[in-house]
Amino acid sequence: MTAFDYIMAGILAVFQGPVAFSFLGLPISVTVVMVLAGFVLGIMVGATPGLAGPMAMAISLPILISIFGFSSDALLPVLGFLIGVMKGATVGGAVPAILFNTPGTPDAYMTTLDGYPMAQAGQARKALKVAHFSSAAGDTFSDIVLIVCAPFLALLVERYLDLPEKTALLILSLAFIAAIIGGSVGKGIIAMGLGLLVAFIGTGEDFYPRLSFGTQTLAQGFSVTAVILGVLILGEVFKAFEDMWHNHRRAQPAKETPQQGDQRLHAADLKRIAPHVARSAVIGTVIGALPGIGSTLAATLGYSVGARTHARRHPDRKPFGQGAPEGIAATEAANSSVSGANLIPVLSLGIPGNAAAVFLILAAESIGGFNPGPAVFRFSTDTVNPELVMAFGIFTAMMLGNLFNWTLGGLFMRAAGVMVRVPKHMLLPVVLLMTLTAIYVQDPRMQAIWFTIGFGVLGYGMRRLGISPLPFVIAFILGGKLEETARQAFAATGADPWFLFNRPVAAILILAAIGFVAVSLRKPSETQQ
Amino acid sequence: MKRVLKAAVAAIGLVAFSGGAMAADWTPPGPIKLMIAFAAGGGADTQARLIAEDIETKLGWKFIPEQVTGKGGMNLAMALKDQPNDGTVIGMVVTETLGYNMLAANAGVTPEDFTAISTTAGFQMGIVSQSSKGWADFNDVIKAAKSGQDIRFGVMSPKLADIAYLLGKAQGVDFNIVSGKGGKAVMNGVMAGDMDLGFMAGIQAKGVAAGDLVNLASALSTPLKQTPDAPLMSDFGVEFNADGYFALIGPKGMPTEVRDAIAAAVIDAITGEGNKSAAMITKAFGEPATISGDALQSLVQADYDAAGRLMKAASE
Numbered sequence: 068m069t070a071f072d073y074i075m076a077g078i079l080a081v082f083q084g085p086v087a088f089s090f091l092g093l094p095i096s097v098t099v100v101m102v103l104a105g106f107v108l109g110i111m112v113g114a115t116p117g118l119a120g121p122m123a124m125a126i127s128l129p130i131l132i133s134i135f136g137f138s139s140d141a142l143l144p145v146l147g148f149l150i151g152v153m154k155g156a157t158v159g160g161a162v163p164a165i166l167f168n169t170p171g172t173p174d175a176y177m178t179t180l181d182g183y184p185m186a187q188a189g190q191a192r193k194a195l196k197v198a199h200f201s202s203a204a205g206d207t208f209s210d211i212v213l214i215v216c217a218p219f220l221a222l223l224v225e226r227y228l229d230l231p232e233k234t235a236l237l238i239l240s241l242a243f244i245a246a247i248i249g250g251s252v253g254k255g256i257i258a259m260g261l262g263l264l265v266a267f268i269g270t271g272e273d274f275y276p277r278l279s280f281g282t283q284t285l286a287q288g289f290s291v292t293a294v295i296l297g298v299l300i301l302g303e304v305f306k307a308f309e310d311m312w313h314n315h316r317r318a319q320p321a322k323e324t325p326q327q328g329d330q331r332l333h334a335a336d337l338k339r340i341a342p343h344v345a346r347s348a349v350i351g352t353v354i355g356a357l358p359g360i361g362s363t364l365a366a367t368l369g370y371s372v373g374a375r376t377h378a379r380r381h382p383d384r385k386p387f388g389q390g391a392p393e394g395i396a397a398t399e400a401a402n403s404s405v406s407g408a409n410l411i412p413v414l415s416l417g418i419p420g421n422a423a424a425v426f427l428i429l430a431a432e433s434i435g436g437f438n439p440g441p442a443v444f445r446f447s448t449d450t451v452n453p454e455l456v457m458a459f460g461i462f463t464a465m466m467l468g469n470l471f472n473w474t475l476g477g478l479f480m481r482a483a484g485v486m487v488r489v490p491k492h493m494l495l496p497v498v499l500l501m502t503l504t505a506i507y508v509q510d511p512r513m514q515a516i517w518f519t520i521g522f523g524v525l526g527y528g529m530r531r532l533g534i535s536p537l538p539f540v541i542a543f544i545l546g547g548k549l550e551e552t553a554r555q556a557f558a559a560t561g562a563d564p565w566f567l568f569n570r571p572v573a574a575i576l577i578l579a580a581i582g583f584v585a586v587s588l589r590k591p592s593e594t595q596q
Numbered sequence: 597m598k599r600v601l602k603a604a605v606a607a608i609g610l611v612a613f614s615g616g617a618m619a620a621d622w623t624p625p626g627p628i629k630l631m632i633a634f635a636a637g638g639g640a641d642t643q644a645r646l647i648a649e650d651i652e653t654k655l656g657w658k659f660i661p662e663q664v665t666g667k668g669g670m671n672l673a674m675a676l677k678d679q680p681n682d683g684t685v686i687g688m689v690v691t692e693t694l695g696y697n698m699l700a701a702n703a704g705v706t707p708e709d710f711t712a713i714s715t716t717a718g719f720q721m722g723i724v725s726q727s728s729k730g731w732a733d734f735n736d737v738i739k740a741a742k743s744g745q746d747i748r749f750g751v752m753s754p755k756l757a758d759i760a761y762l763l764g765k766a767q768g769v770d771f772n773i774v775s776g777k778g779g780k781a782v783m784n785g786v787m788a789g790d791m792d793l794g795f796m797a798g799i800q801a802k803g804v805a806a807g808d809l810v811n812l813a814s815a816l817s818t819p820l821k822q823t824p825d826a827p828l829m830s831d832f833g834v835e836f837n838a839d840g841y842f843a844l845i846g847p848k849g850m851p852t853e854v855r856d857a858i859a860a861a862v863i864d865a866i867t868g869e870g871n872k873s874a875a876m877i878t879k880a881f882g883e884p885a886t887i888s889g890d891a892l893q894s895l896v897q898a899d900y901d902a903a904g905r906l907m908k909a910a911s912e
Contacts, residue, residue, distance in 0.1 A: 136645075137637055137642075138642070138645075139637065225788050229789075229790065230774075230790050274667050274697055274700045274754070283674055286667075286671060286674065287664065287666055287675075288666065433636060434636060435636035435637015436637035436638070445787060447787075447808065449803075450808065551777060554775065555774045555775065555785075555790070558748075558772055558773055559748045559790065560772070561770075561772050562772075
C-alpha cells in the first residue's frame with residue numbers, strides 16, 4: 068500500500084464503517100454519528116461551569132466500551148466520540164464566559180475580559196460568532212499541523228532513536244512535564260514520583276508480583292481506569308464539594324443583557340480579527356505540541372501578545388479588555404489550537420501532554436489494537452499496517468469534527484447558554500455517581516470502586532496541597548513504558564550501565580532533562596503557570 | 597439370575613444413558629466468567645472473545661469476558677485457583693503459563709491445581725528477522741555473531757530468553773537478549789531495528805509471505821508450516837523447544853462431564869465451518885488445535901517438568 072492508499076483507507080474506515088442508519092438512502096456510519104454526538108455533548112459540557120471536556124470523556128469512555136466492545140470496529144466510533152467531546156468543549160467554554168462572565172472551562176477565562184463587555188454592550192451574539200470563528204479556525208489549523216507533522220516526527224524517531232535514546236526521551240518528557248505543570252518543580256516531581264510508584268506496583272517482568280505486600284489484590288496492579296478517573300475526576304469532584312461547603316452563598320450568574328444592533332459578522336470584522344486568529348493559532352499550536360503545557364497558558368500568551376500588538380498598531384480602536392472582538396479572537400484561537408497539536412506527541416511518541424490526551428490513550432489502551440507510538444506510522448508497502456489506517460481514520464474524524472464545528476458549532480453555542488443555570492450542588496453528585504458507575508461497568512468488582520475512591524482522595528489531597536495531578540497521571544501512564552524501554556536498552560547495549568550517558572543523543576536529552584529542572588528551580592514560582 | 601442380569605443391564609444402560617445425557621445436556625448453571633490473560637484487542641484476546649461469541653450463538657450459553665493480565669498468565673492462574681469448579685469460571689492462557697511460568701513464579705501451585713479443558717490454537721513459533729538483514733537462516737546469524745557483530749535477540753517471555761541464551765551458549769556466541777511485552781512488541785522491535793531478530797509466534801506469517809521477514813529457524817519441535825526448510829533448534833544443539841498452545845483451563849477438580857461439555861463446545865466453535873472463531877484462528881494461527889481433557893492435562897504436566905530441566909540448563 069502506498070501512503071495515498073493508507074489515507075484513503077483511513078477516510079473510508081470512518082465513512083464506510085458499520086452503519087448506524089440510512090438518511091435519504093445514504094448509509095451514515097456509526098463513527099460519523101459518534102463524532103457529532105460527542106461534539107454536541109462537548110459544547111454542552113464546555114458551557115457548564117464546573118464541568119470540563121476531560122470529565123465527560125472519562126465518564127463516557129467506559130460506557131462506550133461496554134456498548135461497542137473491544138473489537139477493532141470499536142476504536143473509531145469511541146475515539147471519534149472522545150475527539151468530538153474535546154473539540155466541542157473547546158468552543159463551548161466561551162459561551163458562559165461571554166454571556167455571564169463565568170468561564171465554562173479554565174482556558175476561557177481570558178475570553179470573559181472582552182466577551183462579557185461586548186455582551187453588556189448588547190453584542191453578545193456577535194461576540195459568540197467571533198469566538199466560534201476563531202476557535203474553529205485555530206482548531207482546524209492545529210489539526211492540519213498535526214496531520215502533517217506527526218508521521219514525520221514518528222519516522223524521525225523510529226529512524227534515528229535507538230533504545231537508549233528512546234529511554235532518554237521518556238525521561239526528558241517526564242522531567243519537562245514535572246518542571247512545567249503546577250506551581251513548583253518540587254511538587255511536580257513529587258507528583259511524578261508518586262505516579263511512577265503506583266505504576267510499578269504489581270507490574271514488572273519478574274513472575275513475582277512487585278510491591279504487593281503478598282496480597283492477590285495488589286498483585287495485578289491498579290487498573291488504569293481506576294487510577295486516572297480517581298485522581299482526575301473524583302479528586303476534582305471532592306475538591307469542588309469542599310469549595311461549595313466554603314462558599315455557601317454562591318455567586319449567582321449575572322443577568323443577560325438585552326441584545327441590540329447588528330449582530331452579523333461582516334467581512335470587515337473577519338479582516339480585523341484574522342491577524343489575531345493567525346498569530347494565536349501559531350502560538351497555541353507550538354505550545355500544544357510540547358507535552359504538559361496546557362491551553363490556559365496558550366490562551367494567556369495569545370491574549371497578551373495580541374493585546375500588545377493591537378495597542379501598538381491600532382491605538383484608535385477599542386483596546387483589549389473593554390469589549391474588543393480582537394481580544395476574543397486572540398484568546399479563543401490560542402486555546403483551541405492546543406488540542407490538535409497536543410496529539411503530536413501522543414500519536415508519534417505515545418506521550419500524552421494533557422488530560423484530554425490521557426483519555427484518548429486510555430481509550431486506545433482499553434479497547435486495544437491501537438498503540439499510540441512511532442510504530443503506528445510504519446508505511447509498510449507489502450502488508451497492511453492496520454494501525455496506520457486507524458491513525459488516518461482518527462485524522463479524518465478530527466477533520467469531520469472541524470466540519471461539524473464550522474457548520475453547526477455556532478448553532479449549538481447559542482443553545483448552550485442555558486447550561487450555566489445548572490446548579491453545581493446537583494451536578495457534582497451526578498458526576499460522582501456516573502463516574503463510579505462507569506468504573507463498575509468496565510471492571511465489575513467492588514475492589515475497583517474502592518481503588519477509585521482511594522485515588523480520588525489522593526487527587527483531592529494533591530489539589531489541596533497545590534500539587535497538580537497531571538504529572539502524576541502522565542507518569543503513571545508512561546511508567547510501564549519507561550521501565551520496559553530502559554530494560555530493553557540495558558539488555559540491548561550488552562548490559563552497559565552507562566547507556567544513557569555514553570551516546571551523544573541520549574546524553575544531550577538527559578542533560579536537557581536535568582537542565583529543565585534546574586532552570587525551573589531557579590525561577591521564582593510566581594511566574595510559572 | 598436372568599432377571600438380575602436384565603436389571604443389571606438396564607441399570608448399566610440407564611447409568612450410561614444418563615451419563616451420556618449429562619455430558620451432552622450439561623448447561624452452565626449461570627453465566628460463565630471467561631478470564632483472559634492477554635491484553636484487550638490483541639490476537640489472543642480477540643480469539644477468546646470470538647469463541648465465546650460462537651458458543652453463545654450456537655448453545656445459548658452466556659459468557660462474561662474479563663481481562664486478568666500480567667505475569668505471563670500467573671495473575672489469571674492465581675485468581676482462577678479458588679473459583680468454583682462447576683464450569684462457571686474458566687480462563688484462557690497459554691500452556692507456558694502452567695509450565696515454565698508456574699514453576700518460575702514459585703507461587704505454591706502446580707498444573708495439578710487446575711483442570712485443563714482444551715487447546716484452541718498452536719503457535720507457529722519461529723526465529724525471525726527482517727529480510728533486509730540478508731540472513732537466510734540461523735546459521736548466518738551465528739556467523740555474524742562470531743565475526744564480532746552485536747546481535748540483539750528479541751524474546752517475549754523468560755522461557756524464550758532461556759532458550760535464546762542456550763542457543764548462543766551451544767554455538768559459542770553471546771546474544772544481547774532483549775525482552776518485549778508480547779509478540780507484537782518483538783515484531784515492532786525487529787521492524788524498527790531495535791532488535792536484530794526475535795521469536796514470533798505466528799504474527800510473522802504475513803510479513804514472511806510478503807518477503808519483508810524471514811523465518812530463520814523453527815523454535816518448535818517440528819518444522820514450521822510456512823517455512824518447512826528452516827532448521828530446528830536441535831540442529832543448533834538445543835534440546836528444548838517453544839512448543840505451545842492457547843488453552844482454556846478451569847479450577848482444580850472440575851467434574852469430567854463439565855470439562856468435556858465445555859471442551860466439546862469450544863472445539864465445535866473453533867472447527868465449525870463459517871464460525872467467526874474458526875475463521876480468525878485459521879487466519880491468525882494457521883489452524884485450530886484441539887487437544888483436550890486428559891491428553892492436555894498430561895501435556896501441561898510434561899511442560900512443567902521440562903521447564904525445570906530448561907531452567908537448570910540455563911543456569912549452569
